[in-house]
Amino acid sequence: MKKLIIAAAIIAAGVGGVSYANYVATQEVRAEVDKQLAMVSEQTGATFKYAGLSASVISKSVEITNMEVISPEGESVANVQSIEVKGYETDKISPHTSLDVKNLTLSKDFIATLPADTNAILASASYNLHSSLDYNEESGESDMVVKLNAKDVISFNMDIGLANSKPLMDTSLAMSKEQKQAGDTPLTYEQQLQQQTRMMQAMSKLEPRNASFVINNQGKLKELLESELSKQGMTIEQMQTMLAQQLEQAPITEEIASELTSFASGLNSLTVSAKLPEGQTMMEVNQQLMMLAGKPEELVKFINLEVKGD
Structure with a gap:
């Protein structure tokens, strides 16, 4: 009985530790997501709102739920039920990474502003996207x-x-690190050209x-x-x-x-x-x-x- 209690205590501590780690990860990820969305908003004028965000250190996943995209004029453009990213790491290319977008729909008001030749069937559809x-x-x-x-x-x-995709993966990772080191400072035109050249060379292999x-x-x-x-x-x-x-x-x-x-x-x-x-x-x-x-x-x-x- 005593051993069972000890085992239960160990499991509880482990679950509690993971839960706390997930909580910390969520807070860190939220700050980074908000930062990235703010950058996109600055570039496009659009606003992004979401109801929930969670992160798991075990599955290395991040999920955003109930996101709404709002135009610079303050009108709703689109809604997304959830966006989930799994496996992405900042310091290496993971063996498996994936992105899932569920139920992306355009708002009726936004659809009404689209060109007359826009296909109504596609415009009003709900989209799911998976990439891995x-x-x-x-x-x-x-x-x-x-x-x-x-x-x-x-x-x-x-x-x-x-x-022979290693050259491409290595180049992509190096460019990601360079962008991270640059922080909020945009790359110069020369640096962008250098990156494009490196990427084309890697892709040619x-x-x-x-x-x-x-x-x-x-x-x-x-x-x-x-x-x-x-x-x-x-x-x-x-x-x-x-x-x-x-x-x-x-x-x-x-x-x-x-x-x-x-x-x-x-x-x-x-x-x-x-x-x-x-x-x-x-x-x-x-x-x-x-x-x-x-x-x-x-x-x-x-x-x-x-x-x-x-």
């Missing part, structure tokens, strides 16, 4: 994922795998390994397409006919043309994926693709291109 980065420092491989969902309308997913893009109908894709085509005086049937004619002349395989036609007819989902040769930079891959222009069968084989439409 998985990074292996030893191998230099990384995987980037972006998922954007316009609720009840359409969703788009992208997944890109890269090799990237080796694309695989990529996939997925579009899914979440309910109103057909309605969305109809509204956009009507602005050009076209119907979906006319678009499908025009696409069929273009595909007959396009330098693509019959299989891919068939899958694209299936997507245009069903408007349910479209998946495009590729697996690229190892040990080649993006520039080298592009050179190979240019050489294979007009040779669809060889091109498909070179990048292992797969297309699925429904």
Whole structure:
């Protein structure tokens, strides 16, 4: 019994310690978030208000809840249910980092001020965004994922795998540290040019390994397409006919043309994926693709291109 009491006391102390650490972290993060939002407000004139903010030292996460964006004129622009960041660290690139934005919606008053040709379906939709980065420092491989969902309308997913990404990660981290050291002092024009050059050099060393893009109908894709085509005086049937004619002349395989036609007819989902040769930079891959222009069968084989439409 005594041992059980001692064990319970240890657990309670541990929980209490974590809770206190989370409380301290929250206060520190709140100060930093407020500082960053103040800087954005100064640059844009917009105001950012939020109802809650919490931080966890265990999951290395920060969550902001019920944020409202207010225009310089004092009118509501958008509301966000929550913004959560996980895994980000100031002194290194974490093995896994992510950003989740839930239920971002534009206010009706703001939508009313948008240009007349703005798509009403997209403007009035509620958006969820997920982005993540998985990074292996030893191998230099990384995987980037972006998922954007316009609720009840359409969703788009992208997944890109890269090799030799360590130069880019190291450069990005170094630039972040430089900005932090500069504090509130903006970088000079020369410093910005130097950073851009370093970033371009690091990006040129990237080796694309695989990529996939997925579009899914979440309910109103057909309605969305109809509204956009009507602005050009076209119907979906006319678009499908025009696409069929273009595909007959396009330098693509019959299989891919068939899958694209299936997507245009069903408007349910479209998946495009590729697996690229190892040990080649993006520039080298592009050179190979240019050489294979007009040779669809060889091109498909070179990048292992797969297309699925429904």
